[in-house]
Amino acid sequence: MKTNQVKTKITDQRKLKGEATREKLVIEAIRLFGQNGYKATNTRALAEAAQCNLGLITFHFGGKQGLYEAAIKRVKMRLIEMLSPSVQNLKNLAETNMAGKDLFEALTHEINALAIKFSGMEQVAGHALLLLQDMNEKNIHSISGYRDVFLPLITNIEILINKATNNINPSRARLSAFMIVNTALGFLRDYPVFYPDTNIDTIKPPSIDTLVELLSHHLVGEFETYFKYGMNTKASEKK
Numbered sequence: 001m002k003t004n005q006v007k008t009k010i011t012d013q014r015k016l017k018g019e020a021t022r023e024k025l026v027i028e029a030i031r032l033f034g035q036n037g038y039k040a041t042n043t044r045a046l047a048e049a050a051q052c053n054l055g056l057i058t059f060h061f062g063g064k065q066g067l068y069e070a071a072i073k074r075v076k077m078r079l080i081e082m083l084s085p086s087v088q089n090l091k092n093l094a095e096t097n098m099a100g101k102d103l104f105e106a107l108t109h110e111i112n113a114l115a116i117k118f119s120g121m122e123q124v125a126g127h128a129l130l131l132l133q134d135m136n137e138k139n140i141h142s143i144s145g146y147r148d149v150f151l152p153l154i155t156n157i158e159i160l161i162n163k164a165t166n167n168i169n170p171s172r173a174r175l176s177a178f179m180i181v182n183t184a185l186g187f188l189r190d191y192p193v194f195y196p197d198t199n200i201d202t203i204k205p206p207s208i209d210t211l212v213e214l215l216s217h218h219l220v221g222e223f224e225t226y227f228k229y230g231m232n233t234k235a236s237e238k239k
Contacts, residue, residue, distance in 0.1 A: 022060045024050040029071035034130035037137055038068055072134060072145045075127040079149045086114045090156035094163060104164040107157070111215055114153075115184045128185045154181050180215055 028049035032041045043064050047054040061067040089110050098106060131146035157177035162170055 018060070021050065021052050021056055024052065025057060025060065025067060026070050026074055029067050030075060030130050031126060033068060033071055034126050034133055037133045039137065043067075071130065075130050076145045076149055079127055079131075082117075083114075083149065083153055086110065086117070087152045087156055090153070090160060094156065094159050100164060100166075103160065107160045107164060108215075111157070111180060115215060132185075150181055150185075154178055157181070183215060 025046065028046055029041075032046060032049060041064075043054060043057050046064075046067065047057060057063065057067055061070055090107075093103065093106055093110065096103075128146075131149060135144060135146040154174075154177045157180060158170075158174045161173040161176055165173065
């Protein structure tokens with residue numbers, strides 16, 4: 001083998017090894033920053049988790065903050081990609097001629113489908129946890145990724161609730177949309193705490209089915225109350 005070919009092969013191997021190390025560091029950063037937060041996670045723990053030299057964090061990311069930002073960027077990218085079809089479905093619903101109970105039932109179907117989709121993705125819980133930590137710490141490194149990822153989903157659910165209930169109570173619709181999304185995420189995040197023998201990526205179907213049912217019941221209660229109130233208001237106006 002010629003000298004140039006040998007050098008090229010060595011360079012390629014180093015590049016592949018470097019990319020693998022970088023990937024390990026990002027994966028472990030998502031996990032450790034999500035579990036412990038930014039301040040409580042040190043570079044030594046990150047390097048040990050990724051099984052690499054401590055200096056490679058500086059080499060690949062410039063330091064702890066750079067690795068943290070890379071982890072946030074990865075989480076945002078993957079969650080936005082995952083949620084985009086659901087957000088588009090909700091937008092499409094808002095543009096239909098559906099109204100009242102029919103629109104509400106279609107919204108419930110989309111929320112149920114999204115909850116089931118959440119349960120089938122083992123990374124969602126860890127990714128959401130990192131964004132929650134980022135939001136709650138409110139330090140100089142915070143990037144507010146949680147809002148960037150989930151606000152489009154919450155906003156479109158809010159729009160549909162308002163449309164289905166004739167804009168009876170916009171502030172209540174916003175709170176309901178927020179609670180629905182956070183209930184689904186909280187379930188995935190906290191389930192292993194109460195059922196430690198069950199891994200988050202092997203949640204039993206009855207568990208997610210129960211969550212879906214509870215979410216639906218919450219929406220049904222909200223819808224029936226406000227739709228009835230809206231009808232009564234219109235009747236009073238006619239008098």
